[in-house]
């Protein structure tokens with residue numbers, strides 16, 4: 091299918107003079123970005139001539155296949171977009187206006203006041219949309235699937251037109267418009283939703299293994315390193331750029347004393363020394379030069395005189411003579427034979443100037459921050475953090491703190507996932523709750539994808555008739571669904587998709603709604619995904635553990651929540667079950683610090699017994715200290 095060229099004309103007095111920011115134009119741009127490119131945009135006042143000029147220019151100069159106008163369709167005196175449109179179109183397309191009206195009436199009875207006009211000028215389809223961002227997106231959503239076919243008809247793309255007709259006819263539903271439209275754009279495997287009787291009763295997605303799902307995530311999230319410069323103070327948890335780090339200076343930059351004592355000539359041996367002066371850490375080296383039978387008092391870290399060949403610690407000396415006022419040492423005796431080079435750090439003995447001190451893509455922890463500071467770095471180049479958004483889906487969800495209405499439950503997934511990400515060094519944007527309503531979901535997903543690289547949703551990926559996410563991603567965001575079913579318990583419906591949105595690759599990870607499933611799959615898939623995008627090579631900690639109770643194996647490999655405990659008698663940690671493993675029961679994850687990776691049931695192996703050893707994946711440091 092060829093990409094459609096869209097033009098967007100925002101008609102608004104206030105936006106045109108800069109009094110208000112245009113939100114509708116960018117909103118529409120985001121929505122159509124999966125269907126094509128936006129070739130022109132403009133903002134004009136509610137002025138019939140100006141509107142006409144743009145419509146005529148963009149269509150006559152063949153700058154766009156579809157022109158979307160937003161604004162100026164109401165009843166106020168200044169609203170003239172439909173009038174301007176009527177004057178320039180050669181043919182009307184009232185079906186499009188009607189479809190938008192029907193769809194809007196389901197949202198508000200006030201939609202009867204819409205005056206939107208749609209029509210064709212030369213080879214360009216012109217569509218009037220309301221001015222508000224929400225209404226404009228809702229109206230366009232209602233007709234968007236029909237637009238590729240309309241453009242094919244206008245441009246006389248015979249092959250595409252034939253394909254669409256074949257698809258539509260073979261599925262025995264006409265070119266439907268309005269709220270029920272899902273599959274009118276040409277696609278090979280149309281998915282119908284919002285019709286419970288015709289919903290699929292078996293998932294069309296093949297069941298793949300967790301290992302394969304992880305390989306797909308890793309493959310899809312492979313990209314080039316992009317970096318930013320941050321202050322070293324803010325670099326904790328970040329990943330160094332591919333350059334790595336070389337030291338800006340020698341450490342120590344001068345010959346330094348390791349002890350509080352006296353810098354001496356080692357070959358003077360034991361015996362008395364005249365104390366020439368004292369040198370503290372942080373001061374320049376002594377001005378007086380060391381001669382036989384003299385010494386210079388030095389503190390730990392102080393520069394020692396050039397001639398000195400050893401430092402004798404104060405514990406190995408005796409005071410022989412003090413100054414007249416009793417404040418200064420004049421002579422000391424060295425009790426232990428000094429060795430050549432003793433207690434002297436040579437220049438650059440810890441770090442040589444220009445030497446490589448941190449490897450490329452190292453995760454910056456407390457030690458690495460210290461190394462950066464010691465090498466003189468105030469700023470450092472680190473990989474970009476992925477922008478992550480979290481969205482809960484479900485009609486039944488309520489914000490904690492609000493009263494629960496019948497049938498509602500509190501949304502716990504969002505805050506749980508946000509916290510899990512925070513624990514792993516990632517901030518995320520909270521996109522709230524979206525109801526199981528197609529238009530709301532499309533709008534919300536579009537808004538989120540404008541802002542983030544990774545969108546994480548929970549809910550709406552099972553087999554219920556309200557599980558709309560997969561078809562929405564495929565149909566409206568032209569997303570490639572890389573997997574939609576994983577052979578695991580919990581977490582079977584976990585879905586991973588990518589799409590191009592506003593010219594950028596976006597990653598969409600749809601986790602199941604059940605709170606335990608959401609958390610388990612976030613550990614297994616979300617953290618590897620965001621780590622990969624961040625170039626963070628941390629691997630999960632996997633170990634063996636001994637069961638303290640028996641498990642009936644499930645046909646699917648199971649990730650059972652458990653508490654691992656260590657004691658002095660056993661070489662392996664003991665795994666204590668957290669109780670009932672039903673995936674809705676978050677409380678049973680409470681103290682869990684590990685997921686036991688129980689194998690799928692086979693004819694030979696149906697049960698694991700107390701004392702059996704299983705593989706476990708650490709998910710928290712709880713109970714480890």
Ligand code: AMP
Nearest residue numbers: 482500501502503549550552602603604
């Ligand atoms: P779904 O995956 O949408 O079919 O939801 C499966 C179950 O998880 C249902 O019982 C939902 O009520 C519950 N659920 C879905 N999302 C959330 C959430 N954000 N917080 C708590 N429970 C949820």
Ligand code: MG
Nearest residue numbers: 483484549550
């Ligand atoms: Mg749901």
